[in-house]
Amino acid sequence: MTQNILVMEVVNPAFEAPGDMSLPNCPVITATWMPTPYVLALDELLGTAYSEKRASPEKTNYKFGVATADQESGWLITIEKPVGISPPLMPNESFVVMVNPLAWDKTIQTVNSANGCLGPDQSLTLSSGQSGGIRISTSDTTTLLLSTRYCKVFFFGCIDSSGHADLAIFGEPAFWDLFGGRKVTIRWVANPGDGP
Helix, strand or coil: CCCEEEEEECCCCCCCCHHHHCCCCCCCCCCCCCCCCEEECCHHHHHHHHHHHHHCCCCCEEEEEEEECCCCCEEEEEEECCCCCCCCCCCCEEEEEEEECCCCCEEEEEECHHHCCCCCCCEEEECCCEEEEEEEECCCCCEEEEEEEECCEECCCEEECCEEEEEEEECCCCHHHHHCCCEEEEEEEECCCCCC
């Protein structure tokens, strides 16, 4: 099985970043130790998936490792044919599962830059050891934002765990080319100051 490792870079997607759009309904992207989230440009990942599909037409399961450019945060992303999801997924839908084996809470949030972030904002926050999923659609989602809790004040242990950082956002427009009609599992495997 081929494992592909892609590195995220700090770049602005076509719409800058959701928090920079100065629109009242967009999620505010903030972090005290990182000016903008890392953006995963999905074009390369999509090209790799297409190449693997051409080489093995029967293949329906793809795994990719992605990491931030500083190698501090990482995810294992599995893209597969949706089996057992009811009602069945349409080509303009995706079922996204997040798995959090690490210590700090993790959040996945929908973003819709197409209409100024208006519409149903879905988010899923998971504690250590939890997993869960959300069904998304092109009608209200153009990408996903990955966030984490962190310790703001550490003195012989964490005394203020209220920190929140938006670490990564999937780039557009290839988002739906990769996610559309598929089940996508995002497993956090690394995060600064975080462990199983």
